[in-house]
Amino acid sequence: MTGSRDALTEKQQEHWTAFCQKAKATGSTFDPESEGARLLNTAFAFSDFVAAGCIHQPNMALDLIDSGDLLAPYDDDGMARRLNSQFQTMAETGPEAAVPSLLAALKPVLRTFRRREMVRIAVRDLTGFSDLDETMADLSALARAAIDGALNLLYAGQCAVDGIPRDSHGTRQRLVVIGMGKLGAGELNFSSDVDLIFTFPSGGQTEGDKAPVANEAFFTRLCRHLIQAIGETTTDGFVFRVDTRLRPYGDGGPLAMNFDHMEDYYQHQGREWERYALIKADVVAGDRKAGRELLLRLRPFVYRRYLDFGVFESLREMKRKISAEVRRKNLHDNIKLGSGGIREIEFFGQMFQLIRGGVLPVLQKPAIQFVLATLGREGFVPPAVCRELTDAYRFLRTAEHRLQEVDDRQTHALPADPGARLRLARSMGYDSWESFREILDGHRRKVRIHFDGLLETDSGSAGSGGREASGLVEAWSVAESTDERRRLLEAAGFPDGGAAAGLLRGFDAEPATRALSSAGRQRLEKLIPRLLEAAAGCDDPATVLQRVLQLLKCIQQRTSYLSLLIEYPTALTHLIRLVGASPWIAAFLSRHPVLLDELLDPRTLYAPPGPEALRTELERKLADVPEDDLEYQIEVLCIFRQVNTLKVAASDITSTLPLMKVSDHLTWIAETILDKVVEISWNHLVQKHGRPTCTLDGQICRRGFAVIGYGKLGGFELGYRSDLDLVFLHAADPGETVGGPRPIDNAHFFARLGQRVVHMLSTHTAAGMLYEVDMRLRPSGASGLLVSQIKGFEDYQSNDAWTWEHQALIRARPITGDAVLREAFSAIRHQILCRRRDPTSLKTDVRDMRERMRESRLEVQPDQIDIKEEAGAMVDIEFLVQYLVLQHAADRPELTRWTDNVRLLQALAETGILDQTAAYRLRQAYLIYRAVAHRLNLQEQSNRIDSHRFEHLRKMVQHFWQRTLAATPIRQSDDNP
Known part of the structure; x- marks a missing residue:
């Protein structure tokens, strides 16, 4: 190799001498020791193209040196x-x-x-x-x-x-x-x-x-x-x-x-x-x-507006062609087209772009290094794999340039000549061809491993070819009679094969099933036997089968979702688990099939993020959505809510999260969305009309708008079906907005802001709707202004509000908006709740409102009770707590700190208003009722239960109600629930 090294050096020197002579012949003052000249000399060793160009046109080379263009990047x-x-x-x-x-x-x-x-x-x-x-x-x-x-x-x-x-x-x-x-x-x-x-x-x-x-x-x-x-x-x-x-x-x-x-x-x-x-x-x-x-x-x-798993087969065909071309053309020494080459890295990234680019706009950017980084950051590919592919890409692309810079020739083949090999190695920073080739081969091995792993199915998946799977294939596609199908299903583990056979027959006769394309039908032929095998292993196979077939009926026209369940057996496993546990989840997935993608990664499926992670995730999701595309923004918000709600539900039914944590997570999701909806709406109106001026008691408000959450949102008790009880407040000064092309009255600005927030929350899009919104708790109810001025709100609460509105205020808290306004609301709330009230009038108002509510909501059913509205049930406990807070907050202002019933009961005990035993028993009863209502929601059942359930709890609550709120209370000594 020494001879080759000498030959390279001699050739470089020969070129440099020729160039120096030509440069001096131009009559210019050429300094061969300048930094630019030294760069040229170094490049002459690796590129005949550079050397020949400079020798034949020395003025060009001298201009590159004199202009400084060799030493600085272009803007x-x-x-x-x-x-x-x-x-x-x-x-x-x-x-x-x-x-x-x-x-x-x-x-x-x-x-x-x-x-x-x-x-x-x-x-x-x-x-x-x-x-x-x-x-x-x-x-x-x-x-x-x-x-x-x-x-x-x-x-x-x-x-x-x-x-x-x-x-x-x-x-x-x-x-x-x-x-x-x-x-x-x-x-x-x-x-x-x-x-x-x-x-x-x-x-x-x-x-x-x-x-x-x-x-x-x-x-x-x-x-x-x-x-x-x-x-x-x-x-x-x-x-x-x-x-x-x-x-x-x-x-x-x-x-x-x-x-x-x-x-x-x-x-x-x-x-x-x-x-x-x-x-x-x-x-x-x-x-x-x-x-x-x-x-x-x-x-x-x-880019499809959904996860395009239907592209798998065509991608797999592309991959097969790539591999076949490498074998057929013996491209091993081709760093672009050969095994482990540049093309395989690009295919790796572009495959994910085709599948996911429609729902993750950031993947629509074409640069492969950016795509690989995004795949790692979003968790679609292990970060270590992305780093290995990126390192390989940079190495291979650099080697590609060094090969082509030799003669300005389009080539990707590694040289066979020893001298050319050494020149390539040295241009890459290696002393020998062997050391360069070792690193090159290491990168290509890693690329090939990752490329080979693409689009491969799990051979151990359900329906992988055993006797049961074979019988289930026949049960779906071959069996000619109901009896034959029943026999095959019972042999596979279905206790009632006749019921299962009827479900399959009904599904097969569905218009949507009959209308499937040939490709869709082929995918269904693969999926159903695997589904049957998975369902057969459940405690109630027929119920699971019925729920999954109902889901398939809703999604099968988008056959890419069938491909997802075929290609990813783990997704089918988790689908069976979740759908078997909850018909609500089955219906939820049927309405929002894009969520099936979440079944792919159990690490995130059963680990709902906290508030900070939710905010970060939502910022990332919206980063690449055009600011003027409101519908797309709402769709992204809808999918964000659905994805994270599914994670909460999955954690809930698997007992990963306790009840109160479930409500916390659902509340954090709503808070995150509300905050972003207000921000988007605010930015849109400011761009059109300018900023409103807002002050409150001499303090300048940054935005002058706040969203107050009441009810379950205010009390951290949101459920899966909860709507949002909201009140909007503003602190607008008299006058018009400033800095926009179309100024409007400040108060009018906030009215439009409130309308836009409600519109974003409640409008229907292709991805669904964010939340049902209830604004009836604002001052004067449905006839009042949508957005209340903070001083007007204070005056209304002080002089015109009913007792039930003060009860509602107990479970109210600021959710998002201007910090000054949020503090002002909290101060108003504290002041109103701490007012001294006539005990008799308060008791009458609370008791009468409870009875009116019960009459309007409660439907009497024989042998059943409503776990929320029945006497002694959940709402009675809420009213008891609210009555005690309103009665005693004047002397115990610390009662206004909390908005949720559980901590309010604890505060009532700590202040001595309730004895510890009574507070504990009421708290336990309330949590039991909430847990049961929660489970009923997940099972898509009403709040009605057998009348004999929780009889002792209801008697205890009724007894406490009589002792506390009855027109003629029972004596403490008579308390024996």
């Missing part, structure tokens, strides 16, 4: 700015020969500029002055600048000849150039082709002095000129080889197509590989605004 528009300055030196041409003259002048300018910039990029890369990301960005910027600059000149020239293309409304039309692949992603390699698709907004014709030309003909001609300007090889070389085969219909399609035709093509004829290709599409030249609008129109084709 964002540095490449385009430099190229445009070169265009200004072109001789002006007459309009009669615009395009031929332009092409003749344009080609050498582009190629000279390209040579200079490619030498600069290679030198900076080879010497370590730029990292991989800067090198890819510079190469992509060079391509974009060349395409856009040439297009602008050629468009102006062709308009001078043919006239200006316009649509039917007279709007000027411009070409849109979409870059695909590495150009679209900003990841261009050193000697890459550019994959381009040409399009324009609308049909029409040109307008000018000559006969009109159809827009299609105009832009087709323009595209041919552009391809010639960029891709033609002349004596000066080429700029970029252009490939247009990714356009609709490929080589057989029109070179340029208008937006409507393009959208129609992808909607009706687009194939999976075209979705895969469009992941990396971006507008690189021409009418960028129109181009971005087109890509938004095509987004539903590329």
